[in-house]
Amino acid sequence: MPSVHFDHVSKRFGATTVVEDFNLEVADGELLVLVGGSGSGKTTILRMLAGLEEVTEGMIRIDQRDVTALPPRERDVAMVFQDYGLYPHMTVRENLSLGLRLRKVARKEIDRRVAWAGDMLRLEPLLDRKPKQLSGGQQQRVAMGRAMVREPLVFLFDEPLSNLDAGLRAQMRIEIGGLQRRLKTTTVYVTHDQVEAMTLGDRIVVLADGRIQQVGKPIELYRAPVNRFVAGFIGTPPMNFVDGQLLREDGSTVFAAEGVRVQLPHEIADGTGSSEVVTLGIRPEDLTVDSGDSTDAPADSIPGRVVLVERLGGTSHVHFDAGPHRLLASVSNDRLPEVGDSITVRVRAERVHLFGGDGRKT
Amino acid sequence: MRAEQRSGSLMAAPYAAFLLVFAAYPIAFALVLVFLQWDLVTTPSFAGLDNVRLLANDGRFWRAVANTFVFLSIHLPLQIATALVLALALNRPLVLRSFWRASFFLPVVISGAVVAILWSNLYATDVGLINRLLVRIGLTPVPWLTDPSTAMPAIAAMVTWKNVGFYVIIYLAGLQYIPRSCQEAIEMEGATAWQRFRHLTLPMLLPQTILVVTLSTINGFQLFIEPYVMTGGGPLRRTYSIVLYLYTNAFSYQKMGYAATIGVALALIIGAVVFIQRRVIGKEETL
Ligand SMILES: Nc1ncnc2c1ncn2[C@@H]1O[C@H](COP(=O)(O)OP(=O)(O)O)[C@@H](O)[C@H]1O
Ligand SMILES: [Mg+2]
Numbered sequence: 001m002p003s004v005h006f007d008h009v010s011k012r013f014g015a016t017t018v019v020e021d022f023n024l025e026v027a028d029g030e031l032l033v034l035v036g037g038s039g040s041g042k043t044t045i046l047r048m049l050a051g052l053e054e055v056t057e058g059m060i061r062i063d064q065r066d067v068t069a070l071p072p073r074e075r076d077v078a079m080v081f082q083d084y085g086l087y088p089h090m091t092v093r094e095n096l097s098l099g100l101r102l103r104k105v106a107r108k109e110i111d112r113r114v115a116w117a118g119d120m121l122r123l124e125p126l127l128d129r130k131p132k133q134l135s136g137g138q139q140q141r142v143a144m145g146r147a148m149v150r151e152p153l154v155f156l157f158d159e160p161l162s163n164l165d166a167g168l169r170a171q172m173r174i175e176i177g178g179l180q181r182r183l184k185t186t187t188v189y190v191t192h193d194q195v196e197a198m199t200l201g202d203r204i205v206v207l208a209d210g211r212i213q214q215v216g217k218p219i220e221l222y223r224a225p226v227n228r229f230v231a232g233f234i235g236t237p238p239m240n241f242v243d244g245q246l247l248r249e250d251g252s253t254v255f256a257a258e259g260v261r262v263q264l265p266h267e268i269a270d271g272t273g274s275s276e277v278v279t280l281g282i283r284p285e286d287l288t289v290d291s292g293d294s295t296d297a298p299a300d301s302i303p304g305r306v307v308l309v310e311r312l313g314g315t316s317h318v319h320f321d322a323g324p325h326r327l328l329a330s331v332s333n334d335r336l337p338e339v340g341d342s343i344t345v346r347v348r349a350e351r352v353h354l355f356g357g358d359g360r361k362t
Numbered sequence: 363m364r365a366e367q368r369s370g371s372l373m374a375a376p377y378a379a380f381l382l383v384f385a386a387y388p389i390a391f392a393l394v395l396v397f398l399q400w401d402l403v404t405t406p407s408f409a410g411l412d413n414v415r416l417l418a419n420d421g422r423f424w425r426a427v428a429n430t431f432v433f434l435s436i437h438l439p440l441q442i443a444t445a446l447v448l449a450l451a452l453n454r455p456l457v458l459r460s461f462w463r464a465s466f467f468l469p470v471v472i473s474g475a476v477v478a479i480l481w482s483n484l485y486a487t488d489v490g491l492i493n494r495l496l497v498r499i500g501l502t503p504v505p506w507l508t509d510p511s512t513a514m515p516a517i518a519a520m521v522t523w524k525n526v527g528f529y530v531i532i533y534l535a536g537l538q539y540i541p542r543s544c545q546e547a548i549e550m551e552g553a554t555a556w557q558r559f560r561h562l563t564l565p566m567l568l569p570q571t572i573l574v575v576t577l578s579t580i581n582g583f584q585l586f587i588e589p590y591v592m593t594g595g596g597p598l599r600r601t602y603s604i605v606l607y608l609y610t611n612a613f614s615y616q617k618m619g620y621a622a623t624i625g626v627a628l629a630l631i632i633g634a635v636v637f638i639q640r641r642v643i644g645k646e647e648t649l
Binding site: 051071077079082084088146 | 557568
């Protein structure tokens with residue numbers, strides 16, 4: 001079973017620690033996405049798994065075999081690079097077959113596998129072209145084909161779509177996902193794009209500053225982020241955050257900040273202390289906009305003034321000020337307010353998130 | 363003429379003048395000389411195609427052509443190989459890398475005559491450093507420059523040494539253009555160091571190799587100062603190069619017309635050889 005294990009892996013460049021105590025198991029056949037901002041250590045982790053970067057501390061196992069000290073060619077992993085790394089002087093066919101030729105695979109078998117990859121990735125008409133004569137999307141498919149024909153234990157992708165334009169990126173994302181599900185090859189996929197992570201990953205690892213923030217299925221990260229970083233990173237448009245305090249009033253708990261008061265349900269308020277300083281997180285789709293300022297508004301509503309409306313067709317983004325806080329609501333297009341309107345915004349209190357002073361979920 | 367064009371022409375003028383005086387005029391003059399007999403002193407006289415006819419039947423000239431080809435057949439492969447190996451070595455992380463690069467480049471800028479004198483000493487049969495080292499390790503000394511079979515190879519080795527720094531720089535520049543992801547991709551595909559060189563580095567350096575072949579061919583055909591200083595064209599005329607023969611005709615025999623004819627023939631030979639080389643190795647260059 002080709003699974004991948006990282007055991008207490010750290011990476012230092014000189015005195016700077018880039019990856020710290022990284023522990024992870026990638027299951028056989030799983031597509032695991034490493035997501036995080038630029039400089040969070042994603043590429044470094046992938047390159048350590050590939051053998052292109054030395055591990056400072058800890059152990060990496062592929063298929064239960066300790067590969068920590070093995071050179072890349074003895075690891076049986078294939079990588080799709082951000083700039084594809086196709087051999088410019090070779091045709092597509094030669095690019096696809098080189099790895100097999102180097103390993104002295106029989107001619108017939110090489111032809112079979114090249115034909116198989118060519119068929120799967122629709123590369124047949126391109127087999128005799130050089131990389132320079134291909135579009136970005138075609139080069140991307142050749143790079144995937146080159147990884148496929150070797151039938152490696154593990155696929156690695158490092159931001160493979162970042163050089164493509166938006167439309168092609170969405171299309172290739174679907175292709176990569178489909179291909180991986182058919183091949184069932186264990187895959188580690190690195191991206192900074194959380195949409196890519198959410199749509200592709202069986203599981204997602206959110207990284208910040210070389211440390212794992214949270215590991216889980218996409219929907220788990222979305223519904224139950226463990227800290228403020230993950231909450232803000234996963235989801236578009238991003239979650240609203242308001243810093244404030246918890247107050248006990250008549251046996252119930254209220255989140256209070258200037259201009260924002262939300263009565264919290266017991267499940268969320270349980271286990272919190274009174275007067276605790278917290279951050280309230282509300283997803284834009286958990287806000288409902290009612291027009292007009294209602295003086296006798298219910299306890300879970302916020303008065304606001306619209307500062308910007310982004311019309312997106314299906315749903316639109318309403319930016320409004322509630323006291324000193326700039327918030328964003330995702331609303332359907334039927335009753336959009338105008339800029340300058342006073343509005344009443346209702347909060348789905350059962351969906352809010354509370355984060356303590358340390359950023360962790362309370 | 364617009365001001366911009368005027369200033370453009372003005373700035374190009376010095377170069378144009380230089381070209382006119384030092385390239386166009388000598389070429390035209392040489393072409394005229396082919397049809398003249400002139401000893402530098404008396405008035406030149408018209409000689410028709412005498413010089414050309416003489417050249418076609420001049421055994422010494424063809425001997426010099428053959429010698430130059432022998433020189434090139436040793437020098438070219440040696441030059442490419444040494445430049446490549448050194449460039450690959452200097453492309454790695456290395457202590458004192460700048461120092462090594464500078465050391466290999468130094469002979470390029472030293473005068474050819476000085477290098478020739480230095481190497482005459484190194485090659486000297488009895489007291490030369492090379493032979494003393496050979497003796498030290500138990501071998502017999504080789505009469506490098508006085509044995510007809512070793513003189514030209516010895517000169518070829520020396521010219522290679524002198525120029526290698528220049529070609530190393532060309533290859534080092536080429537190595538910068540091999541994408542890192544390609545190198546890592548081929549490494550992950552299981553290539554050994556030799557396979558990486560054979561399937562990626564060498565083909566990716568083809569444009570540089572073409573340049574090195576062309577430049578060292580042109581340079582090699584002009585072989586002169588080394589045999590002139592070290593062997594005088596001997597032993598048994600084995601190191602007599604085309605340019606040395608040209609020089610001898612011009613300044614020892616005062617046959618300016620004939621010397622110019624040799625010069626024009628040399629230019630034609632260089633053009634033909636470079637053209638053929640490009641046809642052979644350049645056709646793969648479709649990067
Ligand atoms: N070879 C290196 N030497 C020194 N620092 C490096 C090196 N490679 C990466 N880093 C540093 O490690 C951190 C993580 O880099 P990287 O793994 O490329 O991040 P990501 O892929 O998430 O953008 C960055 O701060 C980067 O500057
Ligand atoms: Mg990266």
